[in-house]
Amino acid sequence: MSTATPADSACCLPTFQGPLTTEEAEPLAAVFKAVADPVRLRLLSLIEHTEDGEACVCDLTAPLGLSQPTVSHHLKILVEAGLLTRTQRGRWAYFAVQRPALDEFGSLLRRRRETAA
Template sequence: MSNHGGLPVIGPVAGQGAVCCSPMVREPLGEQDAAELSRMFKALSDPVRLRLLSLIASHEGGEACVCDLIGPFEVSQPTISHHLKVLREAGLVGSERRGTWVYYWVLPAALAKLSALLRPPAVPAATEATTEAKAGA
């Protein structure tokens, strides 16, 4: 049986940065963090892999059998398996074989790392309204 259901999403500790790194807007990335995060972003740069991650994350129960992931795509089963392997090696999904099928789930800590990196700094409401107005112009 899978033991991934109890994985907590790790957030920032009071007075410290996020899981792996502070947002890019606060301080430059270290070499190790950049290497790890670039593998994740590279894996997500393919539309099929991005859709696979979304399908897995939104699947009922938070995990999906590979048999559930083949139908929505116009690519072969071996191609889907390759994309799932790339997502797994990038640390974005976990997997477990159950009988003849493999089940996949999104790793919450990986999403927390990506989210922490891209989180914008807190902006006062007046500054945010000005920024939005400039973007719309």
């Protein structure tokens, strides 16, 4: 890496640019809250690894072992958080990962994976 662009690397950079106000902390917490649930993390991982990169509700209830309204509820939260997109096609609603948003969690999740088991 000749052109060292520390855009992403965490080295020597403060995690926060300064003390957060409540107004600043609120939206950040909201995003984290969206992924602070095992079911929603599983949803994201399931959808990311589908054949076509998208899935409808009916594809997701079985793997999770949850009712359809519950799955719909979690999906809505993920869409509102900007982590999923929803496109209606015919009777079905297809959900796909919102790449840029999900990528923000990429390095974090991959690092966790290594230190996990």
